[in-house]
Amino acid sequence: MKKKLSKIMAAVLLVLLCVLLPQTRVCYAEAAVKETTITAENEYMTEAIGEALDGITRGHGGPFGCVIVKDGEIVGRGHNRVLVDKDSTAHGEITAIRNAEKALDNHDLTGCVLYTTGEPCPMCLYAILWANIDKVYYGCTIEDNADIGFRDEVFDKLAGGREALSDFLVCIDRDACLELFKVYSDMEHQTY
Numbered sequence: 001m002k003k004k005l006s007k008i009m010a011a012v013l014l015v016l017l018c019v020l021l022p023q024t025r026v027c028y029a030e031a032a033v034k035e036t037t038i039t040a041e042n043e044y045m046t047e048a049i050g051e052a053l054d055g056i057t058r059g060h061g062g063p064f065g066c067v068i069v070k071d072g073e074i075v076g077r078g079h080n081r082v083l084v085d086k087d088s089t090a091h092g093e094i095t096a097i098r099n100a101e102k103a104l105d106n107h108d109l110t111g112c113v114l115y116t117t118g119e120p121c122p123m124c125l126y127a128i129l130w131a132n133i134d135k136v137y138y139g140c141t142i143e144d145n146a147d148i149g150f151r152d153e154v155f156d157k158l159a160g161g162r163e164a165l166s167d168f169l170v171c172i173d174r175d176a177c178l179e180l181f182k183v184y185s186d187m188e189h190q191t192y
């Protein structure tokens with residue numbers, strides 16, 4: 001009888017701890033998201049969504065997941081890590097590009113296709129172009145990103161014209177920098 005009572009007491013204590021400790025509550029929230037699976041029509045988009053779910057479950061950043069595919073195989077993956085890395089450039093696409101380039105041991109992702117849960121922001125779009133990725137499939141649009149509080153749309157409009165940014169984007173010391181470019185041009189180097 002005494003043993004039974006102590007077991008009940010232990011169970012009550014455990015429940016109380018779970019309710020009272022904020023960390024335990026976080027555990028419960030994580031469990032709830034972890035159980036969530038979303039299946040897209042496209043298998044790679046399902047993977048990208050899985051990446052995003054993993055990221056938001058761990059509190060890494062926004063709901064942006066990404067996979068990079070070459071010849072039908074996933075060669076890189078990543079999700080938004082802005083909050084956990086304290087890195088405003090750690091968007092899902094950038095993280096996945098870094099991951100794929102390391103995996104393939106190549107800065108050139110020609111022949112690769114990128115799947116991402118949200119339409120790439122200007123920074124990621126241009127990173128994708130720099131990486132020579134063949135094609136991009138995205139789920140949510142820039143407007144959808146804005147609807148959940150991200151500034152992609154604002155930045156996307158800025159990209160419409162650099163002249164509109166003349167107060168923000170100022171050219172100085174062009175000659176000195178051209179000198180640097182000349183040093184680079186004259187030396188043996190690899191163009192990419």
Ligand SMILES: [Zn+2]
Pocket residue numbers: 091092093120121122123124125
């Ligand atoms: Zn981005």
